[in-house]
Amino acid sequence: MWAALSGPQAGYAEAAGDAARYLPEIAPFCALSDPADPAAWRDLTTLTHHAVLTGPSLTPPPGWVEESRMRGVQMVGTAMSAAGDPEAVPLTEHDVPEMLELVARAQPGPFRKRTLDLGRYLGIRAKDGRLVSMAGERFRMPGWTEVSAVCTDPEFRGQGLGARLTLAVAAGILTRGELPFLHAVHDNENAIRLYGRLGFEHSADVVFASFRYTG
Template sequence: MLNNTAHVLDNPVWNALISGNAPLAHGTAQVKYFAEDVSPFAGFETCTPQALEALHALVPAGRVLGIVSPVPLHIPAPWQLMQQMQVGQMVQERPAANNLLGPPATPLGPAHVPAMLALTQRTNPGPFFPNTIAFGHYEGIFEGNELVAMAGQRMNPSPYAEISAVCTHPDYLGRGYAARLIQRQAQRIVAAAGIPFLHVKADNTRAIRLYQHLGFVTRKEMSFHIIRKNPS
């Protein structure tokens, strides 16, 4: 059952792990997280020191996790706070005019994972691991045999679905590949009676302009906390 004390997207990881991403959830009734090879994110029914302590007991030493909150959090020891960043949470309020001409979009599967990892390591759109593809719906654009652009979905706090891993090889920027792939993902989400949303770093002005052009508006600024369970 979703936490109805706030908007679903104020606690997107938790609400994803108890609804659309429930098959990928690990943890307990109050603390849940994705497998390490899928995604770094963890969520809480309510983020309290006790919940963070419970998460600490569940995961192995050295595990790096992402905690998403509408406000900055105090991360207590024995967790190590590695980074805190402000990220815009954007929701599509109107579909953009179709811009789907150009090279075909290819569904991406397990055989494409090495190419997907290579592209994300070069472009750094956010965390992407060997089994992140388990979220599903990834598509890419190839030039010859090289994957040069891709996008997919990640958190699914029903009825919202997050467009993620949007990236383009630097040599192929400016061709509209990212816009086409985002539109395809958004249309897929809407066709399934969902609402597209995404997260973008607050200083990524190029991406923000693109998302605004595609009908996304900033709903709220969120705090992403990267924390680590120390090996000791």
């Protein structure tokens, strides 16, 4: 996250010393140059008193209270190949209301009204024109881009739409000469197996945690 917010995505960040966060309308995530450094946490208090962070481990200094913690896995497409999908259509700011409605139904994780600014998003529509599946790009650092917001309307699950869009988004990343990576909840075994079949390999165990500064 720090590599993204201090690098390619600095234009979407608010920064203070060794801390940064995405603009609130883009994403809820914050970052520290060194999560073990209390000074970086002090810098973070100048940006926000409520921080969502991710990393291999997160232990805040006194003054910060943990509100939630979720175990996850990071997977990378180091040796994968991918291809576009003829039914995948680019999504633009005009599609954001529909995207937010789909996120509300499918619950893929954080997605806000300007998350689309972070990268390329693709969707698949039903015959009646409804947006029923989507995936896109979120965190980006030199040489790497995250595949994120992979979700399908519950009514249309089981048809492989999420897998197709994951591959289509990954194909665009690979075409740029970058490598795709993604995250999954630790106990979402079905998703982890699916991503493995698509060519993603386990890279690291991570945590996603929310903290509040109480002083």
